[in-house]
Amino acid sequence: MVGKANTMPVISKLYCSSSQVVLAVRRRPHVVNGGGFVVMDCSQMVVFRVDGCGVLGTKGELVLRDGNGDALLLIRRKGGMVEALSIHKKWKGYSFDYEGSQKLVFTLKEPARSCLANNNAIRISTEPKSSSKQCEYGINGYFPDRKCSIIDSTGNVVAQVGVKKEVEELMASKDVYQVVVRPGIDQAFVFGVIAVLDYIYGESTRC
Template sequence: MAKVHPNTEEYCIPSVEVAGDRKDKSRVLTVWRKSLLFSCSGFTVFDDEGNLVFRVDNYGSGRAGEVVLMDAAGKPLRTVRRKKLSLGGNWKIYNGEEAVNPVYSVKKQYAKAALVHVAACRRRCSSAAAGYEVEGSYARRSCTVYDEQRRAVAEVQRKEAVGGVGFGDDVYRLVLRPGADACFAMAVVVVLDQMFG
């Protein structure tokens, strides 16, 4: 069986540094739709050296419509919350565990080619704010995040082991283009999983 994470002895690193974290080179994270904790759902994310970078642990007793993205040590980085009175098509991304002043608003696009629109929040989130579009299919693990100039920022891709054996839908790659914010990209993946997972 192919390994999902090569460095099992290095589960905790002190910050959200991604191996090869240089401005001129794409970085690749391995996203595993599995929590490190028993009887929890969530995500475990490794860099290209096998170090734990992000994790999400959803406990059965947690609040519905809320997911916390943490670093390897368990420090909350972003909280993703479903907007109240929304039918699942509107989410907010907050810094840490804050409940006010969202950083981004994510809306499902029903009539357009894009899956979702991610708007940066200034004082209030609005669809007119500069933002990002996500196109493709999250269900097929083939989608791209574009900025307002239509430059690819991040991409979700299927991951295959050496020899062409597939990992299935629970293990995939998150490719971060040069200068991309890994924390933002992973928060968008968490929202996509909540909307389309």
């Protein structure tokens, strides 16, 4: 995953680093079901927070915030009769501009429950910005095991979820893990996707 890459902003180029970034994810204390998780850098500074349904009070809705608590992404699971009959459920991520209006930036297709173990079943597409085209991503591996990657349409890893061996030996749970993000990739987008994976598999963001 080491190497230079073109900047590929989905939410903002502010979250695209010129070098590889390793971030730690920690589940919020189990005081409230669906409390979500926090994302920290190597200095233990909070970079992102994800509010789940236990904080928001609404199922099928997530909010990604920056380290200051400002909302970056509103993520909603689409509902309705057509959705109920479909083999896929759709999640849509909306960014906020400086006026507070929402703009669709990505869509994630969640397969039927029986297909969740299929590595290639979850697909993500980003909405093109003025200077770029739509990009497609997938998930390789199994998120609950903390052994999975977000891959682009050519199979290149753009972000990798894992657990340090020493942490894995100390903790039986998967409440702490790390995410390695490739240079040029929008970290806010990556954690928006991870927030949805967390919810799909009934973890920290789900009530």
